[in-house]
Amino acid sequence: MNKDKRVTVRFTKKEYETLKNKSKAYGIENLSLYIRKKMLVDKDEYLSNASKIRKLYDHLAQLEMEFETIKNEAGLSEYDILGYEREFANIEEDLKNVK
Numbered sequence: 001m002n003k004d005k006r007v008t009v010r011f012t013k014k015e016y017e018t019l020k021n022k023s024k025a026y027g028i029e030n031l032s033l034y035i036r037k038k039m040l041v042d043k044d045e046y047l048s049n050a051s052k053i054r055k056l057y058d059h060l061a062q063l064e065m066e067f068e069t070i071k072n073e074a075g076l077s078e079y080d081i082l083g084y085e086r087e088f089a090n091i092e093e094d095l096k097n098v099k
Contacts, residue, residue, distance in 0.1 A: 027051040 011019060023034035026048065037050075071081060 025051075027054050 019031060019034075023029070023031055026034065027050065028034040028037070
């Protein structure tokens, strides 16, 4: 998208700090992006969801790194992991049958 129009807005120091704090609270460091999203969508839910999705993605990335560390320390290959996954896929049903 070609952004060829510019808008200049003036804020007091307090207003600017409030704007920066709200933007950071939603995980958006770029003030222009925050203002555009806020103006076009005009729903805080969108910004809040984007922040939640970003946090979930970060958490998943951390879990993936931890999984890789465990896998490497255990000396397991991708083939081994897939085999275990297949073996344990029905473990809940198997446990019910044992009871």
